[in-house]
Amino acid sequence: MTGPTPPPLKPDALARFDAIAQAMQARKPALFLDYDGTLVPLAQRPGLAVASPQLRAAVAQLAERMPVAVVSGRGRADVTQMLDVGGITYAGSHGFDIRDAEGRDLSGTIGDPYLPALEQAAQALAAALTPIEGAFVEDKLYAIAIHYREAAPDTHRVIGDIVTAEAARHAGLKQTGGKMIHELRPAIAWDKGTAVMRVMEALGLTTETSIPIFIGDDETDEDAFKAIAATGIGIRVGADHAATHAHYRLNTPEDVHGFLERLASLPTP
Numbered sequence: 001m002t003g004p005t006p007p008p009l010k011p012d013a014l015a016r017f018d019a020i021a022q023a024m025q026a027r028k029p030a031l032f033l034d035y036d037g038t039l040v041p042l043a044q045r046p047g048l049a050v051a052s053p054q055l056r057a058a059v060a061q062l063a064e065r066m067p068v069a070v071v072s073g074r075g076r077a078d079v080t081q082m083l084d085v086g087g088i089t090y091a092g093s094h095g096f097d098i099r100d101a102e103g104r105d106l107s108g109t110i111g112d113p114y115l116p117a118l119e120q121a122a123q124a125l126a127a128a129l130t131p132i133e134g135a136f137v138e139d140k141l142y143a144i145a146i147h148y149r150e151a152a153p154d155t156h157r158v159i160g161d162i163v164t165a166e167a168a169r170h171a172g173l174k175q176t177g178g179k180m181i182h183e184l185r186p187a188i189a190w191d192k193g194t195a196v197m198r199v200m201e202a203l204g205l206t207t208e209t210s211i212p213i214f215i216g217d218d219e220t221d222e223d224a225f226k227a228i229a230a231t232g233i234g235i236r237v238g239a240d241h242a243a244t245h246a247h248y249r250l251n252t253p254e255d256v257h258g259f260l261e262r263l264a265s266l267p268t269p
Contacts, residue, residue: 007242007243007244009239009249010236010244010246010247010248010249011247011248011249012248012249012250012251013235013248013249013250013255013259014250014255014258014259014262016248017259017262020233020248021266023211023233024211024266026211027207027208027209027210027211028066028209028210028211029066029210029211029212029213029263030066030067030068030069030199030200030203030205030210030211030212030213031062031066031067031068031069031213031215031263032068032069032070032071032196032199032212032213032214032215032224033059033068033069033070033071033214033215033216034070034071034072034192034214034215034216034217034218034221034237035049035070035072035074035079035082035083036049036072036073036074036217036218037179037216037217037218037237037253038215038216038217038221038237038253038256039051039055039059039070039083039253039256040052040055040082040253041252041253042179042180044149044150045147045150046074046078046138046145046147049082050082051082051083051084051085054257055083055257056083056084056085058257058260058261058264059083059085059088059260060085060086060087061264062260062263062264063085063086063087063088063101064087065264067089067199067203067205067210068087068088068089069088069089069090069091069196069199070083070088070089070090070091071091071094071095071192071195071196071199071214071216071224072090072091072092072094073092073093073094073140073143073145073178073183073218073220074092074093074140075092075093075097075139075140075141075142075143076090076091076092076093076097076098076099076141077092078092078140079092080092086101087101088101089101089106089199089203091106091107091192091195091199092140092141092142093111093140093141093142093143093185094142094143094185094190094191094192094195094220095107095190095191095192095194095195095196095198096110096111096141096142096143096185096186096190097111097141097142098195098198098199100199100202100203104202106198106199106202107195107198110188110190111141111142111186111190113172113186114142114172114173114185114186114188115141115142117170117172117173118139118141118142118143118144118173118184118185118186120170121144121166121167121169121170121173121184122137122139122144124166124169125137125144125146125162125163125166128162128166129146129159129162132151132155132158132159133150133151133152134148134149134150134151134152134155135147135148135150135151135155135159142185142186143183143184143185144183144184144185145178145181145182145183146159146163146181146182146183146184147180147181148180148181148182149180149181159182160182163175163182163184166184167184170184171187172186172187173185173186173187174186174187176219176220177219178218178219178220179217179218179219183220191220191223191224192216192220192221192223192224192227193223193224193225193226193227193228194223194227195224196212196214196224196227196228197227200212207231207232211231211232211233212228212231212232212233213232213233213234213235214228214232214233214234214235214246215235215237215250215256215259216235216236216237216246217236217237217238221236222244222245225244225245225246226245229245229247233247233248234246234247234248235247235248235249235250235259236248236249236250237249237250237251237252237253237255237256238251239251239252
């Protein structure tokens with residue numbers, strides 16, 4: 001017996017670049033970018049995923065032409081340091097911590113009530129995972145990431161069970177996933193899609209005059225793809241046939257760089 005037929009591959013955004021550029025003639029683009037797996041390749045450890053000078057230059061050039069925001073699962077201070085480009089908005093912790101290019105706080109205290117539970121869970125998970133080589137906890141302020149990329153495959157289920165058990169101890173937290181990570185974050189209706197809409201509102205951008213473009217690669221980016229499905233352009237990074245709400249795909253972060261360079265080369269409207 002054969003398994004279910006996988007979804008067809010989305011059209012390649014570079015191959016369809018002219019159509020995308022045509023869509024941007026009527027409305028000014030607003031660019032939203034994930035970081036890990038999108039702007040930079042996934043690394044064994046988060047601290048190794050440093051942006052190249054060429055990437056920084058491309059993002060800075062785009063920021064002179066259109067609103068640019070990085071919307072990452074990383075903590076905001078972390079992703080700001082890793083990319084190190086001024087003049088753009090940074091949304092960390094899946095949008096629970098947002099600062100625009102002028103330093104304005106766009107997220108307020110929405111995640112603050114959950115900080116004690118996140119701290120308790122981080123401490124408990126760090127202790128429980130200490131015996132498992134290659135598993136470690138990353139504190140993202142308003143989220144916790146449990147990485148197991150370096151852990152032996154036969155420990156992956158055990159790690160997942162530990163995380164699930166800890167999540168069950170905190171009614172205000174929810175467990176989500178990603179590429180070789182588990183995450184705990186506040187169990188409220190706030191995600192990358194909400195963050196994109198919040199940034200657009202704060203910057204005075206409407207879908208009548210602006211076309212949001214979101215580029216991301218992971219499970220949590222689907223929230224943003226859904227949020228802009230009817231009004232913008234979603235581009236998923238990855239060469240697989242995974243189901244997605246994005247309209248297009250790019251195979252690798254290198255293809256993302258090529259797309260950004262072509263975007264930056266378009267004539268100024």
